[in-house]
Amino acid sequence: MGGPLAGMAALVTGGGGGIGSASALALARDGAAVTLMGRTEKTLESAKERLLGELGSGAVVQYVVGDATNARDVEQATATAHSSAGGLRICVATVGGGNGTVAPLLLLDERMLLDVYNINVVSAFLAMKYSTPCMVESGSGSIVCISSTAANSTSPYLSSYVAAKAGLEAFIRVAAVELASLGIRVNGVRPGNVATRPRSEVEIARGAQFAERLPLGRIGVPVDIAGGVRYLAGPESAWVTGQSFAIDGGSEVIPVAPPFDSIVRQRFGDEVIDEVLRGKIPRRP
Numbered sequence: 001m002g003g004p005l006a007g008m009a010a011l012v013t014g015g016g017g018g019i020g021s022a023s024a025l026a027l028a029r030d031g032a033a034v035t036l037m038g039r040t041e042k043t044l045e046s047a048k049e050r051l052l053g054e055l056g057s058g059a060v061v062q063y064v065v066g067d068a069t070n071a072r073d074v075e076q077a078t079a080t081a082h083s084s085a086g087g088l089r090i091c092v093a094t095v096g097g098g099n100g101t102v103a104p105l106l107l108l109d110e111r112m113l114l115d116v117y118n119i120n121v122v123s124a125f126l127a128m129k130y131s132t133p134c135m136v137e138s139g140s141g142s143i144v145c146i147s148s149t150a151a152n153s154t155s156p157y158l159s160s161y162v163a164a165k166a167g168l169e170a171f172i173r174v175a176a177v178e179l180a181s182l183g184i185r186v187n188g189v190r191p192g193n194v195a196t197r198p199r200s201e202v203e204i205a206r207g208a209q210f211a212e213r214l215p216l217g218r219i220g221v222p223v224d225i226a227g228g229v230r231y232l233a234g235p236e237s238a239w240v241t242g243q244s245f246a247i248d249g250g251s252e253v254i255p256v257a258p259p260f261d262s263i264v265r266q267r268f269g270d271e272v273i274d275e276v277l278r279g280k281i282p283r284r285p
Helices: 018-029 041-055 071-082 111-139 157-180 201-211 222-233 260-268 270-277
Strands: 010-013 033-038 061-065 088-093 141-146 184-191 244-247
Touching: 010 018, 010 071, 018 033, 018 041, 018 088, 018 222, 033 041, 033 071, 033 244, 041 061, 061 071, 061 157, 071 088, 071 111, 088 111, 088 222, 111 141, 111 157, 111 184, 141 222, 184 222, 222 244, 244 270, 260 270
Parallel strands: 010 033, 010 088, 033 061, 088 141, 141 184, 184 244
Antiparallel strands: none
């Protein structure tokens, strides 16, 4: 396929997910040979078929099954992507999460904290590390990480996720400085509240309440984020590095914080949360 990304190979970790597959589509539509990486082959196969169905003949989409927090798996995925087209020039690290780890600070433990850090920071670090030698061989490259507006927030009960995303953005800035002399740019996108999967009725209702407060009046969808990824991945952003910008419907410009009080009370119970609010660490069974 022709286009501004023709002759470039791209790796998208978390490629079977909403933001990952939408980003892969945007890259492939402009000519990149895309390799999807994820843990579940069925999900990756489905994403590949969907992308090829939208792109038509001439598109190059393949996948590698692997864990983005496992060094060997990431190294294999970068090597597979590097063998396509003109070599690896684009790496999009979309793996992340932990938004489900909504808990008061006094109810967190070391394992919970490290799990969230691992999936958000270590996964991006490994993508940076193993894509760099490939990009050096290719002559240049662009690494794009998916962060979150949580990186700049102080949302109560979301301390582990906020800390992990803030750490990721610090990593982006330092990596951008270290890798610049190699011709590699490193940037990030901070999505706001994005519907990346089917939601329950409760989640839909909560999302609608949140959307009412946003300047643009709606929850985001993966294609909103993919546009920013595509810009940072391509030649249009050749003079941009070490940056992370929000695609969030305007949530960062107004004091909007999603309410998590009802979530933690439902999860842990009123008695436990009341103890936490009194500064006590409840005994766990």
